[in-house]
Amino acid sequence: xxxxxxxxxxxxxxxxxxxxxxxxxxxxxxxxxxxxxxxxxxxxxxxxxxxxxxxxxxxxxxxxxxxxxxxxxxxxxxxxxxxxxxxxxxxxxxxxxxxxxxxxxxxxxxxxxxxxxxxxxxxxxxxxxxxxxxxxxxxxxxxxxxxxxxxxxxxxxxxxxxxxxxxxxxxxxxxxxxxxxxxxxxxxxxxxxxxxxxxxxxxxxxx
Numbered sequence: 001x002x003x004x005x006x007x008x009x010x011x012x013x014x015x016x017x018x019x020x021x022x023x024x025x026x027x028x029x030x031x032x033x034x035x036x037x038x039x040x041x042x043x044x045x046x047x048x049x050x051x052x053x054x055x056x057x058x059x060x061x062x063x064x065x066x067x068x069x070x071x072x073x074x075x076x077x078x079x080x081x082x083x084x085x086x087x088x089x090x091x092x093x094x095x096x097x098x099x100x101x102x103x104x105x106x107x108x109x110x111x112x113x114x115x116x117x118x119x120x121x122x123x124x125x126x127x128x129x130x131x132x133x134x135x136x137x138x139x140x141x142x143x144x145x146x147x148x149x150x151x152x153x154x155x156x157x158x159x160x161x162x163x164x165x166x167x168x169x170x171x172x173x174x175x176x177x178x179x180x181x182x183x184x185x186x187x188x189x190x191x192x193x194x195x196x197x198x199x200x201x202x203x204x205x206x207x
Contacts, residue, residue, distance in 0.1 A: 088118025
């Protein structure tokens with residue numbers, strides 16, 4: 001009898017040990033690995049902007065973020081492109097939109113491994129920077145585009161009200177004028193995820 005390959009599951013926690021007989025809240029990274037899949041047809045390329053919170057409050061979570069990003073980079077293909085924006089009080093693009101061939105993957109992994117913790121949390125500035133990268137990208141624009149925001153908390157620098165941040169996203173989205181491009185509305189989304197339940201899923205919009 002042919003037994004189909006199984007899906008494996010693992011979980012990594014931020015602490016290796018906790019005190020005996022004491023309740024402890026902690027973050028974890030769950031990984032699900034499916035059997036190797038050989039594509040019969042090439043999927044569309046990806047343009048992804050990873051926006052990373054490196055503020056002081058990320059001290060006990062930054063290693064999980066790094067592991068997640070390194071895994072994502074490893075799974076990307078040469079036709080995909082990745083950009084990395086880091087932020088604390090300041091915002092910087094540490095990796096411009098780069099093809100994920102072997103050289104590009106090496107650059108991206110170096111950027112991730114070199115992330116150092118900073119100070120406060122300028123989410124609005126980081127969002128504006130990510131949109132600016134998309135607005136000025138050249139080459140063959142991917143039919144599938146995503147902005148992924150990794151943060152653990154609330155903004156403490158720049159625009160701090162949730163509704164105003166959403167308004168910024170709406171205006172920048174409109175300014176890109178993506179409806180006049182070849183994007184498919186079924187495959188392009190901007191995802192802003194906050195780890196803390198205060199915001200939940202802030203914005204989800206087809207491009």
